[in-house]
Amino acid sequence: MNYYKINFTSSVKIRGNGDYIKDYKLRIPSDMRLFYWEIPRFVGNINHEKIDFEPYLLDIELFANSKINDLIMQGGPVSSMLILSGKLKSILEKYRKTGMQFFNINILKKDEIYNDYWLLNMYEFNQEFVNFNNSRIIYEKKDVDFNTTYSTKNIDLKVNDNEEFNIYIEKAKEKLEIITIEKLVLSEDAIIENFFALKYVTGGVGYYVSEKVKQEIEKERCTGLEFQPSYLSYFEWRKEREKIYGKM
Numbered sequence: 001m002n003y004y005k006i007n008f009t010s011s012v013k014i015r016g017n018g019d020y021i022k023d024y025k026l027r028i029p030s031d032m033r034l035f036y037w038e039i040p041r042f043v044g045n046i047n048h049e050k051i052d053f054e055p056y057l058l059d060i061e062l063f064a065n066s067k068i069n070d071l072i073m074q075g076g077p078v079s080s081m082l083i084l085s086g087k088l089k090s091i092l093e094k095y096r097k098t099g100m101q102f103f104n105i106n107i108l109k110k111d112e113i114y115n116d117y118w119l120l121n122m123y124e125f126n127q128e129f130v131n132f133n134n135s136r137i138i139y140e141k142k143d144v145d146f147n148t149t150y151s152t153k154n155i156d157l158k159v160n161d162n163e164e165f166n167i168y169i170e171k172a173k174e175k176l177e178i179i180t181i182e183k184l185v186l187s188e189d190a191i192i193e194n195f196f197a198l199k200y201v202t203g204g205v206g207y208y209v210s211e212k213v214k215q216e217i218e219k220e221r222c223t224g225l226e227f228q229p230s231y232l233s234y235f236e237w238r239k240e241r242e243k244i245y246g247k248m
Contacts, residue, residue: 002211004227008073010248016067023061024076036077044077050123051101059106069224080205086116088222095194095213099124126196129186132159136183183233202234
């Protein structure tokens with residue numbers, strides 16, 4: 001079965017001209033004069049863990065030229081979360097029952113309020129679905145003179161399994177270095193979900209759907225999504241997407 005990474009559309013016809021998101025409006029008490037990163041209970045500061053309290057949320061204001069879609073562009077303080085319409089949310093909920101929480105937010109545009117939108121907090125990841133041995137994994141390692149030159153070099157890592165990958169991740173974190181699964185290969189025999197998330201892919205967190213879910217999303221005419229085949233790297237996809245979705 002084919003699997004696809006969900007991306008927000010790059011098409012101007014679908015997303016609108018110019019910048020997309022105008023502002024993030026935090027729902028916090030008026031006397032709480034803090035930046036969002038100073039608020040532990042703000043939903044964007046929860047690092048993909050299950051939330052068992054009432055978090056502070058936000059509403060998202062779009063520019064006047066932005067178009068309303070079922071998938072809203074990720075960014076700002078909630079850049080690792082999906083922002084979904086109720087219609088798209090209901091489809092994903094059909095295909096996964098665990099590891100997800102949804103929080104209701106508003107999308108604002110000029111004088112209009114769209115209140116059936118949701119932040120997805122995914123707190124279960126399925127790294128066991130990755131075929132690490134055949135994936136291309138890049139270690140962005142600091143050069144010896146990094147403190148003066150800020151130069152790094154990319155090293156291809158040979159990783160056998162998730163356990164070994166996590167060892168590399170912890171070592172990289174200690175040195176404030178970066179490891180990325182640049183070209184993903186999935187272990188399809190291990191996949192038991194039609195919707196799942198992976199960490200450390202290009203862009204940080206990636207959300208993936210099966211061919212079955214992709215077809216239902218398209219059948220229901222959900223807008224704002226592009227489906228990147230999981231086996232294509234970011235750079236390979238940039239060359240291929242125009243054949244499917246047209247020019248940006």
